[in-house]
Amino acid sequence: MPRINMVDAINLALSQEMQKDKRVMLLGEDVGKEGGVFRVTKGLQKKFGKDRVVDTPLAESGIIGTSIGLAVNGFRPVAEIQFSGFIYPAFNQIISHASRLRNRSRGRFTCPLVIRAPYSGGIRALEHHSESMEALYAHIPGLKVVIPSTPSDAKGLLLSSLRDPDPVLFLEPKRLYRAIKEEVSTKEVVIPLGKANVVQEGSDVTLVAWGAMVRECQKAVELLKDKEVSLEIIDLRTISPLDTETIVTSVNKTGRLIIVHEAPKSCGLGAEISARVNEKSILHLKSPIIRVTGFDTIFPLYQNEMKYLPSPERIVSAIHEVMEY
Amino acid sequence: MFNPLEGKYLQILDVNGNVVNSSLDPKLPSTTLKKMYEVMMLTKLADEKALALQRSGRMGTFAQSRGQEAQVGAGFAMEKKDWLIPSFRETGVQLVREWPLENFYLVFMGCEEGSKAPKGVNNFPVAVPVGSQMLHAVGLAWASKLKKEKVCAVTFFGDGGSSEGDFHEAMNFAGVFATPTVFICQNNQYAISLPRAQQTAAKTIAQKAVAYGFPGMQVDGNDPLATYVATKDALNHARSGNGPTLLEFLTYRLGPHTSSDDPTIYRLDKEVKEWEKKCPIVRFRKYLTKKNLWNKKYEAHLINKCKKQIEVAVKIAEKKIKEIKVEDMFNYTYASLTPELQEQLEYAKKAEGSS
Ligand SMILES: Cc1ncc(C[n+]2csc(CCOP(=O)(O)OP(=O)(O)O)c2C)c(N)n1
Numbered sequence: 115m116p117r118i119n120m121v122d123a124i125n126l127a128l129s130q131e132m133q134k135d136k137r138v139m140l141l142g143e144d145v146g147k148e149g150g151v152f153r154v155t156k157g158l159q160k161k162f163g164k165d166r167v168v169d170t171p172l173a174e175s176g177i178i179g180t181s182i183g184l185a186v187n188g189f190r191p192v193a194e195i196q197f198s199g200f201i202y203p204a205f206n207q208i209i210s211h212a213s214r215l216r217n218r219s220r221g222r223f224t225c226p227l228v229i230r231a232p233y234s235g236g237i238r239a240l241e242h243h244s245e246s247m248e249a250l251y252a253h254i255p256g257l258k259v260v261i262p263s264t265p266s267d268a269k270g271l272l273l274s275s276l277r278d279p280d281p282v283l284f285l286e287p288k289r290l291y292r293a294i295k296e297e298v299s300t301k302e303v304v305i306p307l308g309k310a311n312v313v314q315e316g317s318d319v320t321l322v323a324w325g326a327m328v329r330e331c332q333k334a335v336e337l338l339k340d341k342e343v344s345l346e347i348i349d350l351r352t353i354s355p356l357d358t359e360t361i362v363t364s365v366n367k368t369g370r371l372i373i374v375h376e377a378p379k380s381c382g383l384g385a386e387i388s389a390r391v392n393e394k395s396i397l398h399l400k401s402p403i404i405r406v407t408g409f410d411t412i413f414p415l416y417q418n419e420m421k422y423l424p425s426p427e428r429i430v431s432a433i434h435e436v437m438e439y
Numbered sequence: 440m441f442n443p444l445e446g447k448y449l450q451i452l453d454v455n456g457n458v459v460n461s462s463l464d465p466k467l468p469s470t471t472l473k474k475m476y477e478v479m480m481l482t483k484l485a486d487e488k489a490l491a492l493q494r495s496g497r498m499g500t501f502a503q504s505r506g507q508e509a510q511v512g513a514g515f516a517m518e519k520k521d522w523l524i525p526s527f528r529e530t531g532v533q534l535v536r537e538w539p540l541e542n543f544y545l546v547f548m549g550c551e552e553g554s555k556a557p558k559g560v561n562n563f564p565v566a567v568p569v570g571s572q573m574l575h576a577v578g579l580a581w582a583s584k585l586k587k588e589k590v591c592a593v594t595f596f597g598d599g600g601s602s603e604g605d606f607h608e609a610m611n612f613a614g615v616f617a618t619p620t621v622f623i624c625q626n627n628q629y630a631i632s633l634p635r636a637q638q639t640a641a642k643t644i645a646q647k648a649v650a651y652g653f654p655g656m657q658v659d660g661n662d663p664l665a666t667y668v669a670t671k672d673a674l675n676h677a678r679s680g681n682g683p684t685l686l687e688f689l690t691y692r693l694g695p696h697t698s699s700d701d702p703t704i705y706r707l708d709k710e711v712k713e714w715e716k717k718c719p720i721v722r723f724r725k726y727l728t729k730k731n732l733w734n735k736k737y738e739a740h741l742i743n744k745c746k747k748q749i750e751v752a753v754k755i756a757e758k759k760i761k762e763i764k765v766e767d768m769f770n771y772t773y774a775s776l777t778p779e780l781q782e783q784l785e786y787a788k789k790a791e792g793s794s
Contacts, residue, residue, distance in 0.1 A: 143630075143631065143633070144633065147632050147704065147705050148631065148704050148705055149704075151699075151700075169632070171599075171602035171633070171637070172570070172599035172600070172603060173602040173603050176602070176604075199568070200568055200569070203570075238499050240500055240547075241565075241567050242567045380779065409769070410772070410780055410783060411772050411783075412768075414551070414767070414768045415546070416549030418765065419549070421765050421791055425790075428790050
């Protein structure tokens with residue numbers, strides 16, 4: 115098994131699936147000749163040709179709108195949006211068509227489309243390159259939203275997304291692209307959508323996170339190492355559909371819940387998770403549910419970026435808060 | 440006169456700095472010509488400094504304008520009261536229009552203060568979402584038309600930007616409402632790795648104006664006299680109530696797309712070398728030399744002056760980023776802080792103190 119980073123793991127998943135399934139094609143800005151600005155699709159145009167790895171004009175609505183047509187008419191398009199902050203010209207296509215086609219046509223037409231987009235902060239980027247707007251998409255019925263946190267997860271989750279019968283938004287945390295290397299199986303290890311992963315088991319506090327925040331939770335555990343607090347970390351992997359069962363089971367055990375996300379606090383996914391836990395296990399709660407999140411501000415340029423993003427220290431103080439309640 | 444459908448385009452200076460179209464020579468006074476050259480030089484040196492800062496970790500990713508400095512002609516053609524709505528490769532025009540040099544550095548050093556236009560300067564800051572800004576230029580121009588002011592709006596975008604839906608909506612609105620808008624496409628032949636020919640099947644970008652019912656023209660974008668004359672003409676046209684114009688500046692991005700781009704992946708060195716011969720600064724220098732407005736001493740003095748100005752700007756910028764506070768993230772969300780934001784700010788300050 116090769117030790118690779120997330121960029122290479124995604125590349126591997128795409129390459130293997132393209133090899134296997136002739137219907138899979140990639141399209142987007144700079145994905146072909148250049149291999150994408152993060153080089154995620156590097157070498158794939160050489161390998162599979164210009165009809166299957168397509169450099170498109172600079173138009174997101176064009177990329178996703180035509181992908182819908184391609185998907186309905188027999189292809190499995192993987193549309194890359196260069197940064198998730200530039201997906202908005204295509205928002206209409208996602209919310210009005212991709213997510214609704216199955217329902218509208220009573221199942222006659224479906225849209226097996228994957229939209230890949232680098233997402234979230236922490237890399238000192240320009241304006242519009244750092245936001246975490248996943249809640250917008252989790253709010254759209256008919257669309258699935260996947261966010262991996264490790265190279266292996268990225269590969270396994272992408273394989274599932276590519277085989278899913280419905281449109282999937284696959285958000286790739288840029289901060290993790292090259293941050294972690296691990297052994298990634300070259301075999302077909304598929305990770306199902308809609309299932310969370312219990313990264314670490316514990317009995318006192320449940321930490322729920324996804325994407326780059328999973329690592330921040332793990333760092334918080336390191337900071338607390340000598341303290342007598344036992345932490346359970348859940349990586350959601352898929353934020354829509356949400357794996358309520360895994361969260362509820364954990365909270366029933368620990369009685370304490372902290373949700374960590376980079377996105378703005380208000381109406382973020384943390385609110386949804388908190389509501390579900392209130393509905394299903396309120397009597398197990400020993401303290402209020404706490405959210406450690408980004409702020410309800412415009413994502414700052416990079417001088418203030420680390421003050422915006424949840425840090426291990428902020429997670430640790432939340433842990434103290436629920437433990438001392 | 441320069442119908443793009445007939446393959447015509449406006450050029451006044453050829454690559455050797457000879458006037459090839461003397462009837463169109465704007466006959467600018469020597470001081471203006473020298474000023475144009477000086478801003479082109481400042482733009483080039485400011486880019487070089489930025490690259491050095493970026494390489495040494497003192498600045499983030501940025502877009503340089505190397506090769507496209509003749510854009511300053513458009514800035515000189517504008518009146519102070521006109522609006523400038525740039526994309527992100529218009530440092531030269533910004534500088535002509537009194538954009539503080541430290542602002543250029545500040546934005547790319549990750550500080551919002553760099554996007555603040557000084558009082559009385561009608562320039563928008565950099566627009567990162569490609570193609571999104573042109574509609575604002577139409578709205579700004581529309582407002583000035585409704586107010587019966589003789590103020591125009593000039594907007595810039597790249598060849599890639601012309602593929603976005605917003606570009607077409609902007610052109611259409613401008614045509615329908617006959618707004619005093621000048622659309623300037625800096626066709627620098629690439630949108631990151633995508634060559635112009637793959638961006639649109641149309642022969643020119645200028646011809647797209649035809650479909651929206653107003654004139655479009657290709658211009659030698661490496662000729663500062665041509666960019667000046669074309670913009671001046673389009674502005675006169677707009678100011679006299681005749682509506683919008685689309686100008687396509689034919690130019691070339693000599694540098695990488697941004698400091699994190701590697702152009703060797705998608706273009707040949709040979710092509711770059713060919714365009715280096717058409718460098719707007721070299722061309723204009725040759726022209727000025729013929730007019731006895733340039734010599735080595737002047738050049739040395741100018742470079743020195745620019746470098747000093749750049750050092751001062753960088754110093755100001757680096758001082759400002761040290762003064763950034765956590766409040767800066769909150770204070771401009773709305774006119775005043777909401778109760779929730781107030782609470783979050785208190786928390787953010789506490790978190791800052793404890794980490
Ligand atoms: C809506 C949107 N999509 C994608 C990007 C990423 N991006 C930044 S610049 C660029 C290419 C722009 O090309 P062009 O418009 O020709 O301008 P140039 O950079 O050549 O000046 C791309 C794809 C973006 N900033 N905004």
